[in-house]
Amino acid sequence: MSCLKSHQISLSFSVSRATTPSRRKDLKAIKEPSLGVLPEVDNENSPMLPTAMTPRSSKRKSAQLVSSRIRRQLGTQLDFNSDGEDDEEFLPSKKELQSSSEDEEEEEKVDSDEEVAVKKSKRGASGSRTPRSTQKTRSSTRTPRKTPSKKTTPNTPRTPRHITPSIPSRSLPARQPANVLEEASTRLHVSAVPDSLPCREQEFQDVYSFVESKIMDGTGGCMYISGVPGTGKTATVHEVMRCLQHASDMDEIPPFHFIEINGMKMTDPHQAYVQILQKMTGQKATADHAAALLEKRFSSPAPRKETTVLLVDELDLLWTRKQNVMYNLFDWPTRRHARLVVLTIANTMDLPERIMINRVASRLGLTRMSFQPYSFKQLQQIIMSRLNKVKAFEEDALQLVSRKVAALSGDARRCLDICRRATEICEHSAPNPSSTGLVGMTHVMEALNEMFSSAYVTAIKCASVQEQLFLRAVIAEFRRLGLEESTFQQVFVQHQALCRVEGLQPITVLEGLAVCQRLGACRLLLLEPSRLGVQQRVRLNVSQDDILYALKAD
Template sequence: PTSANALPPLLDARELAKLSPFDRAKALLHVSATPESLPCRDEQRERIRQFLGDAILGRTGGCLYVHGVPGTGKTATVHSVVRELQKDEDMDAFTFVEINGMKISEPMAAFSHLWSALAPSSTSSSSSHASTPPRKTSPKAALAALEHHFANPDPARPTTVVLVDELDQMLTKRQDVLYNFFNWPHVAHSRLVVVAVANTMDLPERELSGKIRSRLGTNRIPFQPYTWAELKRILEARLALVALPSSSTSTSSPPPPPLFDDVALQKIAKSVAGISGDARKALDVARRTLDRVALRLAASPSSGAAGSTAPVVRCTIQDATAAYNDMTRTGPATFVRRQSTHAKVLLLAVAQCAKRAGVPDVELDTVLAWHGDFVRQAALVDARALYPASRSELVGVVAQLHAQRLVATESQRLDVFQRVRACVDEGDLFAALREDEVLKAHVPKVL
């Protein structure tokens, strides 16, 4: 099997063995670390493997829609399945291509990216010259080439598995990009399999036309937010690898003591699960807890004393609580707490409108309409919790939020049709707004 995109490298046990238990734990808890196994996603993993395996061996095309809130292991699970299939000697050869909507300049660039992976290499007539990769083509030329490629079947053509990540970023007004990606798998003998990953369950119903939904089909796999028990299990699985013998110690040496108390891991897992269920957030909090304990031990008087042994790193529930509070009370969430009530309602409006639309950015006019409806229904002005504000004043508040980098707007536009997106994590935003006495009853839970 070939891969037009290199999969994230797995954790190297030999490199980990060279590190101290503390540094090893920090490496294992990093969000970019890719373990061999992913806990708590066995059912979804098996369904994805079944779908891809059947399509590759059957030499057929197909579409699969994978959805779930950020940090629930969608992309990592697909990567894990592809990696396993690439190593499977009984699996037919296939080409893997990954297209991330956040990493391309425009949705149309996806055509160029796909064609660069599928285009045949140009080989010189002289046998001494190696094949050269195809030149980069424009999106329009790549689209024409792809249409010709899939319309002309080739018995020797291997199956192509395309992972379209951040699907909501690929939406266009005409929706022609997604139409083509979901239509080509249904062309006879195309041997194209598309796995679309998005953060919204009902994105197809909300944003896609009927002809695109019909081609996407009903193959859908949901990834629910992690529960606190699952998050704890994920942390434990990572930390279990710390017990690997270091290259500087003998294999008969006892394993290092646990770095975290069990109640500390419970605290981290329950705190994150109560907000978002995001595994990446839980890993960040655990890593921050380690740093906090290491700094405290380094500052203790006994740490630098002559002849003293190295202090033992042990993270308690107090350390985990302090690290979590540090993370939620610093950064953008801190600025959210300092905003006026109108500004907080506008931030809530941006998040709710984007969530309802299933896309990251929405028109300012939609946000202002939501703000007005919310203020009227919650009777905030009548209760004197909020002063009446004109539309121009609210646009000025949005400009202030943009200046503080709490929202991103199309700065070149000054009208209400400019698009706005939140720059604050949804979980952190809702947690900060829930501390407001006026708004706490109106802020929904993420889960």
């Protein structure tokens, strides 16, 4: 008995030592080979950790293993005893039974938790190891390498590529003029296409015969066309080309190619090469490359080369310091295999002598044509042809408009604008719109006052004598150069000459700069924003007709 008691005490002491923290490593070593490392999940969102790393589960399992082994050893030793007393001594107490029952429940819970963990680990092994929450965050923050390609299905509409946009037709027809004055206003609009070009028959014949002869002979040439604005230069050339195109379609003359460029539509004169090449061949290139390609095209022979007719409007805006653009335009027609006809249009008659150097002027040649300003009879005839037997003006009113415009500039566009405004005034002043009368002298005078009495005209009339002389000097210098831009130094020389002619004391340079600055502040002049002083560039912000009208009225 004593040996059994001592053995029982030693076992209990070993149990108590096994549960102490110093024996945790040994218990883990005992536990790990039997059960393995299984993940335990307390929460679905929390990351999975192995059970060997959790302290509570390790304590419980180690205690259960030790108690189960002690019981087995005690059970084998107690089997050798047959005495009932010994059996009674080794019966477990109530506390031990309760603790054992609690240990069994904990073992069942641990087993169930282990089974759940094993199932979840199998699911994770079959899928991705990363939890779903981390996958979502990573996929949302990660930028795709390429844009996903959209697979077109037969039902999805495709974007049209090469389709010309169409304009929907009118739901209702255009409103017809209600009375004679509305019809006259429509016919007198500048954008209205007339049936004919009166008073330019001789100029039309000269341009037509020149271009036709060059096309028939297969040679090249240049023609310089000059005249003040509004004298029908561009309209006459366009009509010549329309008639030549019709003759080419009827096989009366060989086929040709017509190209038009405008210096007003270019930011740089060298863009002329780019536009000419693109309109001839449809090829896009830089200015230098385009110039080289055009040089090669006009220098090399070709068996079936068509004649090219080039119209250059606003030639004075293609001027450069070296004048290489003008030189090439005038030199290419002289080549043997070029077959190029160049028609140039400018506002100044003696532009070649003023701004062109000798080698450029010599290439231009002597084929020139000048469009003189319209006289009052010609302006009256133009208005009558536009109206086309529509009786809307009194004869005296029509003659007044023609004489006023002819004395000022001879611009047909200005005459048409004044007549159109007079019809609007007459229509609004009539008491009954249906019974409108003819445009009379009062309506024409009111339209003239509106046209020539703008805020700029009023500012010119209210300017000082020196400021008015400076504006006259600007116009004189522009006409001398043939350009719409000059420097203050050149204008100041003209201003001093005008002061001597008028018998006034010439002003100094500083006073001239002050006059120029005041005109620029009134927006009558456009000044270059720089500190160049006498070298700053000067341009007009109003038309020359308004300045001349304001100065003549005084």
